[in-house]
Amino acid sequence: MSFQIPCPHCGPRSVYEFRFGGEVKARPAPGASEDAWFEYTYVKVNEAGVQKEWWYHRSGCRQWLQAVRNTRTNEVLETFFPDQNA
Amino acid sequence: MIFHFNGKPVEAREGDTVASALYRSGQRIFSRSFKYHRPRGLLCANGKCPNCLMNVDGAPNIRTCITPAREGMRVEHQNAWPSLELDYLSFGQHFDWLMPVGWYYKMFTDPASWHAVEPYIRKAAGLGRAPEPGYPDREYEHSHRQAEVAVIGGGPAGLAAAIEAGGRGEQVILVDDQAALGGHLRYRKSGAETPEALVARLRQMPSVEVIAPAYCFGLYEGGLLGVLQVNPHAGAAERLIHLRARRVVVATGVYEAPLTFVKNDLPGVMLSSAAERLIHLHGITPGRSAVVVGEGPRAEEIATVLRSAGVEVAGTTAPNLVVSARGTSCLTGLQTRDFDFPCDLVVVCGHRIPDAGLIAQAGGRIDWNAATGAFMPVELPPNVTAVGEVNGLSLTPAVELPPPELSPSKRAFVCFCSDVTTSDIVDGIGEGFDRIETLKRYTTTTMGPCQGRMCQLPAIGICARTTGRGMQETGTTTSRPPNPSVTLGALAGPRHHPIRRTPMHDRHEALGAVWLDMGDWKRPRYYKTAGCGGEKQCVEEEYRAVRERAGVIDVSTLGKLDVKGRDTGKLLDKVYTNRFSDLKPGRVRYAALCDEAGIMLDDGTTSRLSENRWFLTTTTGNLDFVQQWLEWWLVGSGWDVHVTNLTSGMASVNLAGPAARDVLRKLTDCDLDTKAFPYMACREAAVAGVPAVLMRIGFVGETGWEIHIPAESGAHLWDAVMKAGAEFGIRAFGVEAQRVLRLEKRHVIVGVDTDALTNPFEAGMEWIAKLDKDDFIGKASLERLRALPAQQCLVGFVMMEEALPEDGAAVLIDGKLAGRVTSARYSPVNGKAVGLAWTSASVAREGAEIMVRVDGRPARARVTGQAFYDPEGARLRM
Numbered sequence: 001m002s003f004q005i006p007c008p009h010c011g012p013r014s015v016y017e018f019r020f021g022g023e024v025k026a027r028p029a030p031g032a033s034e035d036a037w038f039e040y041t042y043v044k045v046n047e048a049g050v051q052k053e054w055w056y057h058r059s060g061c062r063q064w065l066q067a068v069r070n071t072r073t074n075e076v077l078e079t080f081f082p083d084q085n086a
Numbered sequence: 087m088i089f090h091f092n093g094k095p096v097e098a099r100e101g102d103t104v105a106s107a108l109y110r111s112g113q114r115i116f117s118r119s120f121k122y123h124r125p126r127g128l129l130c131a132n133g134k135c136p137n138c139l140m141n142v143d144g145a146p147n148i149r150t151c152i153t154p155a156r157e158g159m160r161v162e163h164q165n166a167w168p169s170l171e172l173d174y175l176s177f178g179q180h181f182d183w184l185m186p187v188g189w190y191y192k193m194f195t196d197p198a199s200w201h202a203v204e205p206y207i208r209k210a211a212g213l214g215r216a217p218e219p220g221y222p223d224r225e226y227e228h229s230h231r232q233a234e235v236a237v238i239g240g241g242p243a244g245l246a247a248a249i250e251a252g253g254r255g256e257q258v259i260l261v262d263d264q265a266a267l268g269g270h271l272r273y274r275k276s277g278a279e280t281p282e283a284l285v286a287r288l289r290q291m292p293s294v295e296v297i298a299p300a301y302c303f304g305l306y307e308g309g310l311l312g313v314l315q316v317n318p319h320a321g322a323a324e325r326l327i328h329l330r331a332r333r334v335v336v337a338t339g340v341y342e343a344p345l346t347f348v349k350n351d352l353p354g355v356m357l358s359s360a361a362e363r364l365i366h367l368h369g370i371t372p373g374r375s376a377v378v379v380g381e382g383p384r385a386e387e388i389a390t391v392l393r394s395a396g397v398e399v400a401g402t403t404a405p406n407l408v409v410s411a412r413g414t415s416c417l418t419g420l421q422t423r424d425f426d427f428p429c430d431l432v433v434v435c436g437h438r439i440p441d442a443g444l445i446a447q448a449g450g451r452i453d454w455n456a457a458t459g460a461f462m463p464v465e466l467p468p469n470v471t472a473v474g475e476v477n478g479l480s481l482t483p484a485v486e487l488p489p490p491e492l493s494p495s496k497r498a499f500v501c502f503c504s505d506v507t508t509s510d511i512v513d514g515i516g517e518g519f520d521r522i523e524t525l526k527r528y529t530t531t532t533m534g535p536c537q538g539r540m541c542q543l544p545a546i547g548i549c550a551r552t553t554g555r556g557m558q559e560t561g562t563t564t565s566r567p568p569n570p571s572v573t574l575g576a577l578a579g580p581r582h583h584p585i586r587r588t589p590m591h592d593r594h595e596a597l598g599a600v601w602l603d604m605g606d607w608k609r610p611r612y613y614k615t616a617g618c619g620g621e622k623q624c625v626e627e628e629y630r631a632v633r634e635r636a637g638v639i640d641v642s643t644l645g646k647l648d649v650k651g652r653d654t655g656k657l658l659d660k661v662y663t664n665r666f667s668d669l670k671p672g673r674v675r676y677a678a679l680c681d682e683a684g685i686m687l688d689d690g691t692t693s694r695l696s697e698n699r700w701f702l703t704t705t706t707g708n709l710d711f712v713q714q715w716l717e718w719w720l721v722g723s724g725w726d727v728h729v730t731n732l733t734s735g736m737a738s739v740n741l742a743g744p745a746a747r748d749v750l751r752k753l754t755d756c757d758l759d760t761k762a763f764p765y766m767a768c769r770e771a772a773v774a775g776v777p778a779v780l781m782r783i784g785f786v787g788e789t790g791w792e793i794h795i796p797a798e799s800g801a802h803l804w805d806a807v808m809k810a811g812a813e814f815g816i817r818a819f820g821v822e823a824q825r826v827l828r829l830e831k832r833h834v835i836v837g838v839d840t841d842a843l844t845n846p847f848e849a850g851m852e853w854i855a856k857l858d859k860d861d862f863i864g865k866a867s868l869e870r871l872r873a874l875p876a877q878q879c880l881v882g883f884v885m886m887e888e889a890l891p892e893d894g895a896a897v898l899i900d901g902k903l904a905g906r907v908t909s910a911r912y913s914p915v916n917g918k919a920v921g922l923a924w925t926s927a928s929v930a931r932e933g934a935e936i937m938v939r940v941d942g943r944p945a946r947a948r949v950t951g952q953a954f955y956d957p958e959g960a961r962l963r964m
Contacts, residue, residue: 001307002306002307002308002310003307003308004308004330014308014330015308019714021718028866030860030861030865032866034866034870037682037866037867040682041682041683041866041867042683054718056714056718058710058714062717063717064714064717064718064721073307074307074308081721082721082722083722
């Protein structure tokens with residue numbers, strides 16, 4: 001694993017500068033069904049293809065960002081600072 | 087220039103490699119083979135084959151044919167006893183009928199027999215010995231470089247590509263693994279181009295840098311190249327360069343691989359390019375009388391080269407006419423279908439193979455091309471180009487592939503690294519391993535130090551012929567980095583371990599601290615004072631100081647976060663399980679956080695210094711996680727909260743004990759009376775003249791204050807506290823005493839007493855989960871968990887006999903394993919060991935009896951729900 005992530009603040013940087021934060025998922029509203037919480041807490045899509053995910057630039061600007069990455073090729077298509085905690 | 091080979095001096099000339107100097111001195115056997123200990127001589131003279139591996143200055147498996155000779159080097163042979171010329175272990179080859187392909191899978195099916203013979207096989211077979219600990223005395227370096235264009239290979243094509251890119255003003259790094267730039271132009275004159283002219287042009291280009299000699303062992307995603315430089319400077323053994331390039335130009339050229347005939351491994355059988363190198367690069371006449379095996383212009387060319395060097399060419403023969411080389415330890419002749427040539431050198435015009443490993447491992451496609459007799463790159467990975475001979479376009483086949491006929495032999499070697507013969511390959515296919523990838527694993531062909539360079543094409547040829555599948559369908563084995571191999575030390579990098587010291591480190595050192603590593607931090611485990619016996623006595627004295635007088639501990643390693651903003655209470659309410667928005671300024675509250683599954687992640691304290699200023703502590707190891715966790719939940723919230731890490735900026739001590747107030751009173755004007763400054767309160771005040779945050783908390787169970795001040799005043803505060811406390815008999819205490827003190831209070835350490843499955847209910851801390859809050863992280867799971875019966879519980883226990891369980895000791899109920907001890911220490915107050923243990927919920931009641939295994943036998947213990955010391959907490963509030 002040696003791809004680069006174009007940090008919206010710092011530019012393209014080695015993936016080793018980042019911490020992976022998992023798939024981007026919407027958190028259920030308080031009082032949502034047990035199934036909804038179960039899905040959110042335990043079930044990962046584990047997409048073989050393009051997915052949106054969280055990354056933290058720990059050795060750089062120390063900000064959370066989201067990246068759209070192809071998990072098969074490690075091609076990072078897009079990165080941005082999200083304005084909604086989706 | 088003189089170096090030593092097996093203790094004897096060898097003369098080397100300018101430009102010599104270790105192997106060329108040895109060859110000039112008359113050395114013909116350079117190694118003994120892996121399995122049969124057959125003598126092996128120079129084959130490729132280009133760092134591609136395993137034949138010249140030796141120990142150089144303590145490092146095993148060095149390719150001596152590409153290692154420049156240096157004054158005073160110590161070179162030793164490997165895998166032969168007593169010498170290369172007379173190796174008693176070579177008697178093994180007479181028992182080759184006992185060692186058919188895959189023989190150890192077949193013979194040692196019973197583990198006992200394998201274990202009985204394994205040490206002998208390990209000793210008899212193999213390569214060099216691992217170096218002694220402490221080797222090398224120099225560092226392995228890492229460096230990170232960037233380039234617009236990386237050119238791999240310094241031959242004519244690589245030089246031209248670098249000059250072209252340099253001419254455009256692009257920043258270029260050229261990597262070449264040879265002693266000098268120029269590639270084959272150095273030893274094979276062709277046309278008008280001379281390497282000197284190309285190199286001179288290259289050197290004039292300001293944007294082109296040459297890293298050589300260095301080899302590229304991998305092309306990874308994102309244009310990352312692994313480059314290894316041996317002896318980069320006097321202070322480093324090797325340097326691993328992480329080279330990131332926008333574009334990669336592969337100009338690795340071709341290399342030559344041997345042809346298969348009987349005894350093709352005898353010293354004296356040499357590849358044509360090796361003979362050229364010895365003659366043109368080192369001025370060595372490789373033999374007296376030679377036979378050239380080859381056809382067409384290449385055979386004529388090499389015959390001319392040999393004659394010009396003074397070698398008598400006894401004949402030239404087509405490869406398909408060769409029957410066998412003759413000789414026992416060195417070549418004496420070549421038998422063909424027509425003639426029997428006496429000779430001391432056979433020069434083989436071998437397979438010419440595009441060195442496309444980098445392209446293949448980076449995802450390029452390599453296809454068979456019958457016209458050129460080579461697997462050639464046909465599709466390149468993104469941002470990779472291939473220039474020059476690596477494209478294979480000008481090649482002609484050395485022999486027909488797949489071979490028109492096969493006569494398997496136990497002396498015709500395919501794999502020189504692990505002694506795999508043509509008959510081994512055919513047998514392996516016959517036993518069902520008829521795909522190239524399974525054949526590789528079964529016979530170990532292509533798995534040795536040469537990484538398949540010498541053996542892959544012949545093996546594919548035999549496989550294709552035997553299975554009738556053809557070369558393209560048979561295909562190549564997977565190419566993976568690192569290739570060539572890399573020293574493990576180079577990958578591991580410099581032996582630097584970061585150490586974090588608190589601002590009071592020197593004070594602890596002066597007090598005789600015995601250190602404990604906690605992550606990167608150094609913390610005093612205990613202080614070995616003069617006149618104190620062992621650890622047990624020292625810790626007990628520190629313990630007594632805290633319980634009876636006053637003690638002070640450096641807690642600077644605690645994670646410390648400054649959290650500011652109008653919405654801090656909202657954030658803390660959401661992230662922590664407890665409620666904070668109602669915390670009054672000047673008050674402290676215990677804080678625990680869970681993930682969405684209700685698992686406890688961390689704990690600490692939260693102090694509200696003023697309306698919008700908060701001060702959080704976390705456990706030593708979890709600071710980064712907690713800070714990132716808080717910031718993650720802030721993303722997109724629109725809340726006014728700012729989190730700043732103050733851990734290294736603040737020094738912290740915990741001053742505790744019945745006399746703590748008397749000590750602190752001498753250092754501050756702050757009213758310390760328990761009415762003005764009660765338990766779980768916080769204040770900002772000057773201590774010893776320095777602005778400080780004071781928190782009255784009680785981790786160790788006595789009246790005490792945690793004092794946080796700017797790091798630069800840490801040593802000053804420590805000195806002031808020790809001086810003020812002297813009249814009260816104050817003592818510094820370490821982590822071990824603190825663990826006893828906190829355990830007596832039954833305070834849980836998250837990560838020690840809890841694990842990755844612990845929820846607050848099972849940990850007996852249901853009071854931290856405020857389920858009446860609208861929402862917080864983990865609430866949904868905790869609501870569900872509360873309704874479920876607990877399976878396991880964290881219980882406190884007091885031993886009923888003289889026995890001290892180790893942390894992790896087994897808990898037994900009715901003789902069956904039913905849990906484990908997480909912490910146990912001797913409690914001076916109880917006169918017995920006390921501890922915490924995970925065990926079945928059925929015994930989680932006051933007075934229940936459990937057994938704990940101590941020194942291999944069960945010992946009785948009584949479960950208790952109370953703290954082991956001052957259960958009412960009266961002493962905290964005094």
